[in-house]
Amino acid sequence: MQQDYPLMPGRLPAQDRQVRLLLDSGRFEAAGAAFDELTAVRPNLVADQWDRATVLVHRASLAWRLDRIPLALELAAEGWTELDVDRPSGIAAAHTISMLGHLLETIGHRAPALELMALAVQVARAAGDDDTLAQCLCREANALVFRAVSRRSESREEQFRLARALFEESRALTGPGQVYRSALAGGARAHAGVGEHETAERLAAEALRLSTPAEDLFSASVANWVLAVVRREQHELPEARTYASRALDRAETIRDTQLMMQFSLDLAAICDELSDPVGESAALRRTVSASRLAVETLQEGLGQALEQRRVAVQAQRMAMAAQEAALRDPLTGLTNRLGLERRAPALLEQTAAQGRIPWLMLVDVDWFKDVNDGAGHAAGDAALQEVAHLLRRECRADDLICRWAGDEFVVLLVDSADESGPVVAERIRAAVDAHDWRLVLGRTKQPPTVSIGVAAGPAELDHLFSAADIALYRAKRAGRNRVEIDQDSGDLPSISRTDSR
Template structure:
């Protein structure tokens, strides 16, 4: 889309009545793109509205709405409006109706507006009937105005709802800025403030340069200037000028550079006008020295704009007016008069009302200050009349002040007094106290909205995979827990892309990423609306299929497998075949998330060992694998011979090597004392997940399998490629190590514990860039371990998630993040929080324990008399390996808890006590240190980090002892 500024008509601006059909941008895009700013049609309607050419604006909008036949373009009919274009059409029509109401003397809500309109007998009845034939003319006028007001309100609401539904924050901000303008036309200052605040909160500083961004920033600056928030208006207009400077530097061709130059010229003109206006305000208040720099900047900007704007465009007149204003402020009256006289004559013929009022005001100033008050009076009176008629409050106040000063200098008090009274009446609406309050309110509201938006972004990042935009592992775990706890019996499919490393090596990592995105989309396309596809880690996906049997899931996944195999992958530049292996298990009563995933994961590796590119399910009828007295050996492992058919499905599984027997699978202990779980007569996968036989050695998993378990890139795994290809499945949960390696009757397993790695990175007192730099350094030095950041700002957490994508584990409540592979959980830590004031430290301890490699259970607000849940359900205190008790005011909670359990307790004092009596947490620390309760260790004040690490170490060692 070319960047052009065009007035409403090809002929003289201001002509009312029918016009030729509007010219749209080329090339044409669906949905009347020219109606959306900064499109040509949008500029035409906006120019007509700003110049109060309401009939012209209505003609253009009628053509858009289909009341007139659309203009043919390239012999193609006009397409229907998109939701965004419709929102802009409604917005522009609403502004048209509000301007008609303003001309009739009413606001958007039907309230009388005395200034600039006729005297009114009272507010409009927006719910009354339209005037019937034969009624008085004034009654018909009131009825028509009431109809206009009701329709305008409806259009404003529908447009606002359409903007709210847009995913494009920049378009939403542009719409809000325009709606703020509508509210200002109706004198609804508070509503305009709300719209402006929300628009400002949507303008992310990281947005790339674009014509729409410049348009939105300039529109918002104009609204803020009308709200008398001139410092804020200057800030946003300066940002618009900076954006155009960036765009000029990025222009690839001379044509692009010329278009951006024109845009930069308009932005510079608007900034120069604001600078000159600020300078006039300071000059009127007696601050000539303070005003001079503003006038000098306005002059330089205007000269630059005149050099950037193409000859003959209407924007040249705007730049000349601002140039004249700046020259007046600098005392160069003769030069200013020459420039402004030329503009006045041109603007009169063009009938540009706002431009003419500005030029007349500047010329009147130049004449008064150069000693020609009589000539100045005529120009200033013309400026006042035009500003009053067309609702230009800032120009009106400036003209009133100039006229009052002029007649005071002529000692004509009789004429000066009315101007003074009108000026003071206007000033009552903009006293400094109110302006200060608005500035503070603007800042607070904007900060609140930005915080809410950052929190929402953190929530999205917490549960969304940034590469595929599918739900991530964190979401899958939470969703699966919810389905199982609600009594559901979902099926779970674990999907792995076969030989994905070969695809990456052959085509490169960018192509590998594209393959993962395509596989994710094919999985989604093949599933029902009720199914949920999530990216688990690396090249592994999981699919949650609620209320689905394993047989139904197998049929669905087989269709998906065939669709992926038949997909044309050459379009992505992939020559290596893309295939998937799938393992399916169905939940039964007694299963939890870990056991269900372990079962599905086990049969996935059956599919891989059987040759890949296949779907294998665990029987949903028997919940067991068929046994056979004949055994075969796979990679040194004792395994069962494969049955000829799956008894549940009735289909042959092929000549694949058999799955390992049930007694070869392991899982985390299922009871508090880690004793062997007795067989559950109700079924479920838990009986299958027993300790391995002591005589059977455990073989190290392949790099591909380990990467899938940890979620880390294969390149970051220690040890290089696996020593043997096709080695058997690594257990889903770490196997307990043997403390005495010489004991030949038990296996020796490397526990994937978090070794000594980088120190914690504290976000307190550090900028986002400093934290990012420390994280990069930690990842280089310790690629196998996560870099843990605690007490970071929301901006820092967002930056971490953006830079490190899927390798960031984040907790918004703890304001913490871990960048890098997180070990599989071993053991269990309970975190108890005494009161809501202690929640941030409790969240920090829980997060650190989790990323150190343990499962975490949190119970909040159990201090004082609220300890009943712990007394009613002792499992909260006994089914864990270590407890962390976080307390400030109720520091005795740690001692009470230690008397209810034999589990070790880590007490964390906090500074959240009431008033000075807490001594910044020192009182709680002394209470905990002086406790005689056994089994309690005390951390230092507010240190959730060390408590979480210590508790995780205890839990991991206890669980594997």
């Protein structure tokens, strides 16, 4: 069913809520215009993944009701992909999973729909929020009712009984409102499905009484349908036809395709039993049957398209993650050599375009062989991770930090000032020199330090790297724990520090 229930107003943007209200009141032209404005610019929805998924799936539901099928599929697939986590929890998660299952049920992709709605009930129970649980129970129960009605299977009565229990629990958890009215009307149909006609009529009458002043056309439509079913079972066919006509009128007003299909078939059957002289019932039955077959074929195709789209989105994300992992050093988490070679040209070009001098630092860990020999390779790995941490701390987030090979690192300063390279290099050297290595290496005779070669000049990575390498060689020959600047990098003063130990 296209009709849905109120969804956490505080967790949806105001414009989304406005489109929903317009649709529920039958103002589809105004709703379409508001939705176009809403989706004209794709916003950065919400940071939290469950809230983001909630908005995406809700907008997919809006798009479907507005007959924007391709957009509905795209939004639903993206929202579904957001749900690919191991342990969903919380109110937002429960609502999102339930609403996604409801949407899949509506478009005919039924295989995962009921499973998602049942999962949403579990998540809602764990979250401990009665209103959320009531809504999730009602969605699952409605799906069971319409499956039982549309399929004359052996499990039909069992589905009605399960739906009846879910509706009863939903009503007990929530106060007067749309969820309560929907649970009344749906519960009435479940009671009628197991032959409890007196209870079904009482609940349907109550749902109709509450729905009329609230202008709740969905619940009123279902309630009229239930009364039509009961009157037909009681062989009061003229009254059954009246109720069925009212149900169909209201379903058409809110453009709920699933309700329209079922109510049309029931009305046609009642008219046929009445031997309508105009022959309207027979024509309606044939028309609706043909339309139903066409719609079911379309729905199946849309369901397959949705699944394919979801798989494609997930595969794209996995491919992007794999590409990102290929550019990262697994030990330190820094960009690796391949990542530097791919990203550096654009960064150098950007720096040059801003009229700034590109600086490159080549950082080599001193005494690293002694660390490996004295403390072991595990300690050596830990030392490299500490150096990586210090580099991140002393550099800006936009600077490109790379583990080049072994105990060598490269730092490329982005949007840097004319003299920033030597200053940052000295800051890094001092941080490593002053670092307390005892937690990582214990009491070593020679804690690691770093020697740094610094170069600036044309925006070419090979040129900068060669110049920085020459400067690093001078720092090593001069005693290590030093910063040396390439002699061709300008008239900036050289900065060097001798090992104080």
